[in-house]
Amino acid sequence: TQLLEQSPQFLSIQEGENLTVYCNSSSVFSSLQWYRQEPGEGPVLLVTVVTGGEVKKLKRLTFQFGDARKDSSLHITAAQPGDTGLYLCAGVNTNAGKSTFGDGTTLTVKP
Amino acid sequence: DAGVTQSPTHLIKTRGQHVTLRCSPISGHKSVSWYQQVLGQGPQFIFQYYEKEERGRGNFPDRFSARQFPNYSSELNVNALLLGDSALYLCASSRGQGGNQPQHFGDGTRLSIL
Numbered sequence: 001t002q003l004l005e006q007s008p009q010f011l012s013i014q015e016g017e018n019l020t021v022y023c024n025s026s027s028v029f030s031s032l033q034w035y036r037q038e039p040g041e042g043p044v045l046l047v048t049v050v051t052g053g054e055v056k057k058l059k060r061l062t063f064q065f066g067d068a069r070k071d072s073s074l075h076i077t078a079a080q081p082g083d084t085g086l087y088l089c090a091g092v093n094t095n096a097g098k099s100t101f102g103d104g105t106t107l108t109v110k111p
Numbered sequence: 112d113a114g115v116t117q118s119p120t121h122l123i124k125t126r127g128q129h130v131t132l133r134c135s136p137i138s139g140h141k142s143v144s145w146y147q148q149v150l151g152q153g154p155q156f157i158f159q160y161y162e163k164e165e166r167g168r169g170n171f172p173d174r175f176s177a178r179q180f181p182n183y184s185s186e187l188n189v190n191a192l193l194l195g196d197s198a199l200y201l202c203a204s205s206r207g208q209g210g211n212q213p214q215h216f217g218d219g220t221r222l223s224i225l
Contacts, residue, residue, distance in 0.1 A: 004153075006153075030211065031211050033214075035216075040218065041218050041219075042115070042201050042203075042216030042217050042218045042219055043154070043201070043216050044216070045213050045214060045215070048211065048213065050211065088153050088154070090153075092211060098144070098156040098159060098167045098169060099144075099154075099156060099214065100156065101146075101153030101154045101155070101156075102153050103151070103152045103153045104152075104153050
């Protein structure tokens with residue numbers, strides 16, 4: 001069974017601070033996706049990383065895929081209250097036809 | 112264009128009953144996947160359907176079944192409901208079957224079992 005562990009489970013910071021959340025696995029994935037989910041809504045895809053060592057930037061968000069394609073990180077610069085939400089990572093194995101999700105990091109950014 | 116739509120949004124059932132949840136994918140998307148999200152956890156994969164055939168199945172009992180229709184909409188059926196089936200059921204659609212295809216999620220059906 002492939003498992004994804006996300007840390008920290010909860011994170012509460014002040015507006016303007018930087019943060020990093022992590023997604024780790026003992027398994028190799030074809031790609032890894034990051035989602036953000038707000039209460040009462042479904043997850044929304046932020047980014048897909050495919051190549052080991054890949055770094056993608058989305059405005060103030062920086063995503064990195066580990067060289068061995070087993071882990072990933074999400075770094076947010078100058079967090080804003082609008083960044084509040086549940087951040088989920090999902091490992092994808094193309095042949096398995098499914099995504100394996102971690103349990104997420106709940107981020108609260110206080111104004 | 113409309114996103115993924117799920118119905119109903121909320122549902123209350125009692126133990127032993129059965130339930131049918133519905134999902135309409137984004138126009139042009141042929142793949143539908145179902146996930147169960149228990150409070151405080153990430154989504155757990157239940158099924159993937161592509162071109163009306165089951166292409167993936169997660170670790171769920173046979174009480175869970177699904178199907179996809181010619182218009183690519185899908186239904187998830189759960190029989191003999193248990194208290195532990197209380198969860199948010201999410202549907203996601205994508206253009207193709209490949210795991211790297213971006214998945215677009217609906218807002219889910221909140222199922223409560225009394």
